[in-house]
Amino acid sequence: MSAHDQAAAAILAQVALAADGAILGLALAYVAVRSFIRLSSTSSALRQIDQSPSFRVSDLRSLLSPSSDDESDQSTSSDGLLVVVRGTVEAKSAIDGNWKSLRPNVLVSHESGEKGVILQRTQTCIYNEWRGFFGWTSDIRTLFARSWKEKESTSLRTVPFILVEGGRWPQSDYVIVNMDGSRHPLPLTTVYHQLQPVNASPYTFLQALFGHDYPVGLLDEEKLLPLGKEITAVGICSLKNGIPEIKSCKDLPYFLSEMSKDQMVVDLVFKSKVLFWSGVILGSVSIGVLGYAVVRNWNRWKEWRQQRGVRPPSQAVTDDTDTQIAEDDAGDVPDGELCVICLMRRKRSAFVPCGHLVCCQRCALSVERELSPKCPVCRQIIRSSVRIYGS
Structure with a gap:
């Protein structure tokens, strides 16, 4: 560890231990509260996914079709039903009757040539870590300006796609995947990964001399959701113009995933245990630290009052x-x-x-x-x- 890193660590330690550790105790208490909040949302998502039914694509249409003699089925069909569906990715144009091309309306990777329905391209600029002869300027920028600097640019393209049952042709039964408003992670596959070095210039030498960051490489990646990949969709399913459509639920951590329903439940159970015990341990430590800080500061305050107080004579x-x-x-x-x-x-x-x-x-x-x-x-x-x- 360099001298600048040691100085920064010493400053952070002094701030954390200020007021006999009160700042550290409050920080630990905040993390513990956040852990319990996340535990509540994770437990709620676990109950919803565990209780949601798992269907095949061919069963959705009969499940969501309204019944004339059952009003509860009509309300379920209009409001939607939380379901778990596993199927194979296919372009929506494959069932639209467009036979002009073999795979119309699909995305093609610029580098690998593979086809998919979601294409994400990421360019990450990698900077040097040498501080130069005047490296203290880099430490100041690390504290204040490093988070403002854009180091990564991402572009995401999607086309309408559906989930069908694998191995069945023609796909008469399918569910449309609605990606509107979804912020969930996607089960993308990396199809291109390359690191390109950046040529140095005379200006780069000056940047290095004064400890300024300068780019040394450009990481280019392409990820896509390929056709024919088997995934699981967890969301609200309803009928739209007589066709099943599934969209994401913001209360759940998953929407499209490679895991099955049982694997999702196991993953959420593990996360719940980690959040619970981390909240208990951090909360106990924060209570001990805050109690110690309160006792020490209370004793100091009493000593100060005794020194400052008026001693009453007889x-x-x-x-x-x-x-x-x-x-x-x-x-x-x-x-x-x-x-x-x-x-x-x-x-x-x-x-x-x-x-x-x-x-x-x-x-x-x-x-x-x-x-x-x-x-x-x-x-x-x-x-x-x-x-x-x-x-």
């Missing part, structure tokens, strides 16, 4: 002090014997340990009650004051 001492102060105020006091603070009463109290006799008894008590009592002459810290009696 009634006898108070009466004696008032009587002595009244006696000091009686008569004229020479200028050389006046208190250096109030300039009204006679010098009667000497400070310990410096021994300076410069204050009256009332001002000496006021000095003692300060948070950091110091002698007004030598500025030495004092412990108490002593009443001096003349002969």
